[in-house]
Amino acid sequence: MRINCPCCGERSLDEFVYYGDADLRRPDPQDEEAGAKFIAYVYERTNPSGFHRELWYHGLGCRTWIVAERDTRTHEIYATCRAVDGGAPEGAAADRERS
């Protein structure tokens, strides 16, 4: 599996760090059901067999956060884009920085 970095071109998998599902959205802490929504956000995953939008970090390259659209059954990558351009969830990258 090679990932096409929008900045660096196609690069080896071992330059990247995986973060997971790119479609999780951080709930509003002021929401009345914030507790349950945060549990779902932190712990539950759709984990699809097939099309998956996911976050990768080009740590040993340009350090860009990337959203890849990939088939989890074949590892085929359909498309990649910079996370800032691709509707990445706000805060996910920042979470990772803090952890």
Add this chain to the structure above:
Amino acid sequence: MTTNDRYSIFSILRQAWRGNTGWKPVWRDVAPKPAYDVVIVGGGGHGLATAYYLASQYGRRRIAVVEKGWIGSGNVGRNTTIIRSNYLLPGNVPFYELSMKLWEGLEQDINYNAMVSQRGVLNLYHSDAQRDAYARRGNAMRLHGVDAELLDAAKVRRLVPFLDFENARFPIRGGLLQRRGGTVRHDAVAWGYARAADRLGVDIIQNCEVIGIRVDGGRAMGLDTSRGYIGARQIGVSVAGSSSRVAAMAGLRLPIESHVLQAFVSEAVKPFVGGVVTFGAGHFYISQSDKGGLVFGGDIDGYNSYAQRGNLPVMEDVCEGGMALMPRLGRVRMLRQWGGLVDMSMDGSPIIDRTPVEGLYLNAGWCYGGFKATPAAGLCFAHLLSCDEPHDVARGYRLDRFATGHAIDEKGMGPYPNLH
């Protein structure tokens, strides 16, 4: 019945006398009946063990196991066959120790040679801090009645003299040894449990893929399968690797990601690795099969996958770990490599619990450690299905433990499944 000959030295001699023409199929090939009391989804080690213990320990009847492919075609035939109970946390140690005790009596219990070999599991340490962590782990094990010995470098040297003890970066300072750990012939576990369950009347239905779970009024009614509808009063899902897919059929979303874990076998060489050895400075473990092949593996690939095959960076990483530990590995050719799908849970520990859907039960989230758990997972899942409450040693493995703050995070990584 076609399968009920008991295996013994006499049956072998009798068959030898007849030119081995009288062996019968080990389990019946059955078509699904319209309904059962209990249907186990997944004919792997866990599913078959569950069916066996349901029938043998809990006196249940009208049980079926449905399997998408053939039994033993999934993870029970794809692991590196290691058994051990060297865990640290209270939620884990009693469970895995029960599993170890069941392994020790398994072959007599199911009348099948599973080649259980307690050849020892040795975890190496390379620094003072790691020694202290292993001393703590060993003490936790011994407090739970599990055997553990902390070895210094000299004692490790006597056991496995061929390691790179004076490695400049990661010198070997000693190890934590569990002598009762070891390896088991993994396919024989599936076959043995299948045969034993079949002898107690369990229907094992192969090539029968579940394509839907019928839920009515919050209660599971039965399964739509590739071989028709099967009604069930209780459904036990035991399909680690694909748990999210099956649970989604009942509208559930699980705290699980599916990942791929690779394993490797070298060409056969003369016996030299006596037990299981794990490298403490990277993720690498190795044992030698009875055929002579070196069986080894390391980390999961680390991204969501249902592909049953991995990628080259992890192979390189595993082989680097092997070379750092055991430089002579460099002269051995790799013969086979494969991948299996693992349910990576959010804390690295499994789930054996009821689900919000009544009548639907879940055995999942085994990460890369499901094989060693096979007997206890089967027993505890059977207990849950029969008594409708968790087995004593599996009380921690609740589906809602993330919401209640009772995660069992052996590795201390937090909710990042690819890091456990």
